[in-house]
Amino acid sequence: MSEPARQQVAPRQSAEVTSVTGASMMDLIARLAADPNTDVDKFERMLGMAERIRAHEAKVAFTKAKLAMKPSLPVIDERGQILNSAGRVQSTYAEWEDINEAIEPILTEHGFDLAFRPGTSSEGKVIVTGVLTHVAGHAEEAEITLPLDSSGGKNAVQGVGSSLSYGKRYAAIALLNITSRHKRDRDDDGRGAGMSQEAQDAIANINMAASLDDLRKWRGDHFDRLSKSLRQEELREVVALWNRRLKAAKGEGQANG
Numbered sequence: 001m002s003e004p005a006r007q008q009v010a011p012r013q014s015a016e017v018t019s020v021t022g023a024s025m026m027d028l029i030a031r032l033a034a035d036p037n038t039d040v041d042k043f044e045r046m047l048g049m050a051e052r053i054r055a056h057e058a059k060v061a062f063t064k065a066k067l068a069m070k071p072s073l074p075v076i077d078e079r080g081q082i083l084n085s086a087g088r089v090q091s092t093y094a095e096w097e098d099i100n101e102a103i104e105p106i107l108t109e110h111g112f113d114l115a116f117r118p119g120t121s122s123e124g125k126v127i128v129t130g131v132l133t134h135v136a137g138h139a140e141e142a143e144i145t146l147p148l149d150s151s152g153g154k155n156a157v158q159g160v161g162s163s164l165s166y167g168k169r170y171a172a173i174a175l176l177n178i179t180s181r182h183k184r185d186r187d188d189d190g191r192g193a194g195m196s197q198e199a200q201d202a203i204a205n206i207n208m209a210a211s212l213d214d215l216r217k218w219r220g221d222h223f224d225r226l227s228k229s230l231r232q233e234e235l236r237e238v239v240a241l242w243n244r245r246l247k248a249a250k251g252e253g254q255a256n257g
Contacts, residue, residue: 054137061136069110074102076180094180096169103176111135114175116168121145124210126160128167132175142174147210199234202226206242212249215242 076099078092107114111134119127125147133139144167148159172178202222209215219242227235 058134058136058138062134062138062140065110065112065134065136069106069112070177072106072109073176073178076102076178078180094169094178096165096172099169099172099178103172103178114172116164116171118164118167124148126163126167128164128171130168130171130175140175142171144171144174147208196230196234198226199230199238202230202238203241206238206245209245209249212246215246215249218242 076094078094079098080093080095081089082091082093083089103114113133115131115133117129117131119129121127125145127143127145129141129143131139131141146163146166148156148163205218205222206215209218226238230238
């Protein structure tokens, strides 16, 4: 009579998985560093592996902290106002000062720091890079590029300050998914409720024009088409904005001349 078949059971030890953390890896590296017989190539590979583990752990900690912080982030009141060509309030937006005051203590509580790195592009545009860093070491960035704000008769220094404030506001919004009391955060003329996407795009492009030549080129390329497709009230807003930007650009040219 043959023996009954025996079920083979894998040793318990082989089913156990040892968790390797950045701390345990650094302990191992410290022991290897103290051993004069350690292979240099293997040691360098261990260092690279330890760095990848630490970076992964930092990213996980960042994500967990950000998720824990999310319910605490407030809806920001929109106290900034944009006036249309008739001097009436066209739209509202959350000002950077209000955003910063609301989020700063919450960021600190959850181990975050929000900093900004200003710069300029080769075309002379302002670049604002927002950097959200967690105490564990992981950081994420959002970059905003925009022209100098010459609206309202601002001089060059005022234009830089306004553009930096704009960049901080929208970099923070992008990194933290901040919301304000109105459906959309708008910062330029004509971005009001009920305006078509085509009109909004036209206004955005006019505001992006950095010189007289850019403004004149935009008019030559787009005005005939827009004069046929936009509603009359939209066209009036677009033309009024273009004229204001043209006047401001001419004023800057005379001041620099």
